[in-house]
Amino acid sequence: SYELTQPPSVSVSPGQTASITCSGDKLGDKYACWYQQKPGQSPVLVIYQDTKRPSGIPERFSGSNSGNTATLTISGTQAMDEADYYCQAWDSSSYVFGTGTKVTVL
């Protein structure tokens, strides 16, 4: 079955850039999306179709996808961005979520 692998954790200082990777076989040939989940809350879609932001998502969130890796970038990271982040892609006939990354803003 298809797997998406993320680093367990990423640390970033306020105002700096955080990059979260999501690796999967030929992931660049598929659409990737990203979710933010804060403790006790439902996930929120922050990027879809590799690079698009839903309305209401700040411009500091951006995405890319090429080769075997999709990347979520948070520019000018704020304390409120501290959360778990999950990538997702469609493979064959089912969705797959990534393993998740905890972003800590130090």
Next chain:
Amino acid sequence: QITLKESGPTLVKPTQTLTLTCTFSGFSLTTTAVGVGWIRQPPGKALEWLAVIYWNDDKRYSPSLKSRLTITKDTSKNQVVLTVTNMDPVDTATYYCAHERAARPYDYWGQGTLVTVSS
């Protein structure tokens, strides 16, 4: 305004069948390219995708759980039902339903419902 809400038992015994209902408003499951999916999350663990049903009754399932899952819709009631057979303690999780539209997966989520499997 799109909303979704999950409902069902909070406690089931091992080997029992779990039936969860997602009741939604603000959209119709007869609209082209619209779908409703189910996702679960064990306590402290990652999201796991389970199943999705589309406006045209197309149904897709997680390969690892396919034999235990059934997803159906009742468009007149604006509901989607997920059944999971042969429940086990490892199936303890918060179960979410979510809205999908035209390759924009899961832009709206329910609040989730915690299901515990224990004798």
